[in-house]
Amino acid sequence: MDYIISIILVLMSAxxxxxxxxxxxxNVDDLKRKVELKDKEATKVYxxxxxxxxxxxxxxxxxxxxxxxxxxxxxxxxSGVIAGLVATGLIVVFGEIIPQAAFSRYAxxxxxxxxxxxxxxxFILFPICWPIAKILDKxxxxxxxxxxxxxxxxxxxxxxxxxxxxxxxADEERIVKGALSFSxxxxxxxxxxxxxxxxxxFDSKLDKITLNKIRESGHSRxxxxxxxxxxxxxxxxxxxxxxxxxxxxxxxxxxxKNAIFVDEKxxxxxxxxxxxxxxxxxxxxxxxxxxxxxxxxxxxxxxxIIGEEIIDEYDKYEDLQARAKKKNIRKI
Numbered sequence: 001m002d003y004i005i006s007i008i009l010v011l012m013s014a015x016x017x018x019x020x021x022x023x024x025x026x027n028v029d030d031l032k033r034k035v036e037l038k039d040k041e042a043t044k045v046y047x048x049x050x051x052x053x054x055x056x057x058x059x060x061x062x063x064x065x066x067x068x069x070x071x072x073x074x075x076x077x078x079s080g081v082i083a084g085l086v087a088t089g090l091i092v093v094f095g096e097i098i099p100q101a102a103f104s105r106y107a108x109x110x111x112x113x114x115x116x117x118x119x120x121x122x123f124i125l126f127p128i129c130w131p132i133a134k135i136l137d138k139x140x141x142x143x144x145x146x147x148x149x150x151x152x153x154x155x156x157x158x159x160x161x162x163x164x165x166x167x168x169x170a171d172e173e174r175i176v177k178g179a180l181s182f183s184x185x186x187x188x189x190x191x192x193x194x195x196x197x198x199x200x201x202f203d204s205k206l207d208k209i210t211l212n213k214i215r216e217s218g219h220s221r222x223x224x225x226x227x228x229x230x231x232x233x234x235x236x237x238x239x240x241x242x243x244x245x246x247x248x249x250x251x252x253x254x255x256x257k258n259a260i261f262v263d264e265k266x267x268x269x270x271x272x273x274x275x276x277x278x279x280x281x282x283x284x285x286x287x288x289x290x291x292x293x294x295x296x297x298x299x300x301x302x303x304x305i306i307g308e309e310i311i312d313e314y315d316k317y318e319d320l321q322a323r324a325k326k327k328n329i330r331k332i
Contacts (some may be wrong), residue, residue, distance in 0.1 A: 009070040010094050016063035018099030019114060021106035024056070031144050041112035048118050052143050053136040057129035058122045067091055140180055150180045178307040183269035187262055190304050191285045191294040199223050202252040206241060210251070214238055221282045223295060224255045230292045232284050234259045259284050264293055272288055272301050 023045065031049055034042030048055050070091065122129070148156070154177045160166040161173040168176075171231055198217040202224055204210050214222065222236045234255040262271065262283040275281070277296050285294045303309055 006070060006073050006090075009066050009073065010090050011250055012066045013063060013091060013095035014068060015101035015114065015117070016059050016066060018103035019098050019111065019118060020056070020059040020063065021100045022103030022111050023059070024052075025104060025107050025109070027146055028052065028143055041108050044112040044115045045108060048122070051133070053140070054122065054129055054133035055118070058118065058125050061125050061129055067095065070095075080174045091115070098106075104259070114135055145325055150184075154180055174307040175305065178305045182301070182304045183267060185268050185304065186264065187266045187268070187271055187283075187296050188264040188293075190268065190300045191264065191296040194292060195295045197223065197295055199225055199229060200236055200251045202226050202250065202255070204251045206251060211241065213242070223259065223284060224251055225292075230290075232259050232261070233257070235282060254325050261286050262296065263288075268301055268304060270297065272298075275301070 026045060026049060028046075028049060031042050031046040035046050157168060157173050157176050160168045161170060198213070198219055200210065200214075200222055220238045222238065224233050224236050225231055226233050233252065235255045236251055236255050258280070260274075260278060260280055260283050262274070262285055264285050264287050266274075271283075274283075281299075282295055282297045284292060284294055287293045
C-alpha cells in the first residue's frame, strides 16, 4: 500500500510541477487574444491563468504538500540515507525534470486537459491560498503586460515566415514589416525629386508637342508653374484634355488651382491620413525655404508599405529617386 501511495504522490508531484511551469510559460495577454479568437483550449486555461497569484499559490502549496508527504511515506519504506536518496531521485527525475520538459513543450494542450484538477485543488486550498494571493496582489500588483517594440514585432514576423507550420508567407511578411516601419520615414525619403518631375509652364500651348510630351510621360497629373519652377500654380489633369482640341488654349486655363503643398519632413503616416482626408492623389513637396523640391503621391506611400515598386505600362524607370541620385553623381 505504501508503494502505491508513493507512486500516486510522485505522479501528483509531477502534475503540480509541470502545471506550474506550463501555466506560467503562457502569457496572459496571448491567452486573452486566443480566447477572443474562440480558441477552446486557451479559453479553458485562461479561466485559471487570469488569477495568476491565486493559481501560483495553489500549485506551489499543493506541490510542497505532496513532496513532503512523499518523503514521509518513503521514510516508512526505507530509512536513513537510502530514503533520502530515493526521495530526492524520484522527486527530481519523475516529479520535476520529466513533467517540466513535457509541459514546457505542450503547455496549452496539457494544461487545458488538467484544468478541472487545478480548479478542484484551488477549491480545496482556497482558505490557505486566497489570503496569500491577495497580499501578493496588493504588494506586487497585476502582471506586467508584454509590450513588443516595432523591431521585435518585425523580427517575430520574420521568424514566423520561416517556420514550416506558420501561415505567414513572404508577401505578408514584407507588407507587415513595411506597415510597421513606414510611419518612421519622411516625405523626402519617398518623393519623386524635382529633377525627375515632368512640369508645364503656365503659358504653354496645348499643341501637338506639348500633348506628345504629356502622353510620353504617362502621368495623369502634371504640376504647372509660373515664371519660375518654385512658383507652383496648380495641377493640370490630363483627362481634361482628352477628346478636345486645345491647341490655342494655354495650360493655365485648364489648370486646377488645388495644388496642396507638403513639407518634406512630414512623416508618412501623417501624409497618408492627409491624402485620405483631402482625397487628393498628388502633393507638391517644399523644403524649409519653401522651395519646390519634388512631388509625392499616394502610390509612393503604398509602395513604401508593401515594400515593392508598383510599375505600370507607362513607367520608364522603377525608382526615380535612385535615377536622380545617379544623375547627380554623374554631374559631380
